[in-house]
Amino acid sequence: MSLIECKNLSLGYDGHEIAKNLNLSVNSGDYLCIVGENGSGKTTFMKTLLGLNPLISGEIKFGDGLKRSEIGYLPQQTAVQRDFPASVFEIVISGFCGSMGLKPFYSKAQKAQAQINIEKMGISHIKDRCYRELSGGQQQRVLLARALCATKKLILLDEPVSGLDSNATAEMYSIVKRLNSEDNITVIMISHDISAAVSYATHILHIGASCFFGTKEDYIKNQNTTSLEVAENE
Numbered sequence: 001m002s003l004i005e006c007k008n009l010s011l012g013y014d015g016h017e018i019a020k021n022l023n024l025s026v027n028s029g030d031y032l033c034i035v036g037e038n039g040s041g042k043t044t045f046m047k048t049l050l051g052l053n054p055l056i057s058g059e060i061k062f063g064d065g066l067k068r069s070e071i072g073y074l075p076q077q078t079a080v081q082r083d084f085p086a087s088v089f090e091i092v093i094s095g096f097c098g099s100m101g102l103k104p105f106y107s108k109a110q111k112a113q114a115q116i117n118i119e120k121m122g123i124s125h126i127k128d129r130c131y132r133e134l135s136g137g138q139q140q141r142v143l144l145a146r147a148l149c150a151t152k153k154l155i156l157l158d159e160p161v162s163g164l165d166s167n168a169t170a171e172m173y174s175i176v177k178r179l180n181s182e183d184n185i186t187v188i189m190i191s192h193d194i195s196a197a198v199s200y201a202t203h204i205l206h207i208g209a210s211c212f213f214g215t216k217e218d219y220i221k222n223q224n225t226t227s228l229e230v231a232e233n234e
């Protein structure tokens with residue numbers, strides 16, 4: 001079975017529908033980019049996958065032994081979150097909180113794994129620094145290291161390059177690509193950068209007035225056909 005299967009999802013808040021008719025499946029090793037206009041429901045979709053927001057209707061099934069508590073999540077950043085007063089190490093290791101149950105302390109193994117993820121993201125030199133004093137690019141690496149503490153299978157990234165300059169953006173994309181191709185972590189990423197989505201992703205989900213889900217190749221074909229139709233009608 002797929003890692004995730006979504007059938008006829010209707011998403012929203014308090015019964016008010018924001019996106020509907022979402023049908024998609026994500027397989028282990030996929031790199032899915034979610035695109036769509038502001039307010040179309042991309043973040044809502046991620047929160048619904050994580051169980052943070054109830055479904056209005058439809059069905060989400062997890063396969064390949066995936067549990068909700070084993071999904072790494074890098075949330076869309078707000079000014080308040082950017083100002084969080086904790087050290088890099090504290091933030092990274094807090095990625096284990098979802099799997100701790102009632103245990104009050106982090107284990108030796110969790111501390112060691114947090115350190116490995118910090119090294120993987122190239123942020124060892126700032127491990128003891130306060131998160132809110134870091135650059136946007138450094139903060140995103142910290143949050144990615146945190147998301148990796150929660151999972152070995154699947155990461156959900158909500159606009160991980162938002163606000164980053166072109167160098168930091170390229171670095172972030174290359175880190176994520178490596179996690180996908182070398183560590184075999186399935187990636188679901190929300191992005192407004194269609195050209196990057198098309199170059200890195202294996203699959204695209206477009207949420208909006210009309211929804212699309214398919215391989216990157218089908219998405220490109222679909223875009224070309226739609227723009228040809230628009231040109232012909234003009």
Ligand SMILES: Nc1ncnc2c1ncn2[C@@H]1O[C@H](COP(=O)(O)OP(=O)(O)OP(=O)(O)O)[C@@H](O)[C@H]1O
Pocket residue numbers: 013018036037038039040041042043044045076
């Ligand atoms: N907690 C909430 N309660 C009620 N409505 C909400 C809530 N969160 C978001 N919404 C509304 O749901 C709609 C979709 O929001 P969402 O954050 O999913 O959009 P998005 O596609 O991620 O947009 P963006 O590209 O700006 O991040 C918006 O109209 C938003 O105002």
Ligand SMILES: [Mg+2]
Pocket residue numbers: 042043044076158
């Ligand atoms: Mg959003």
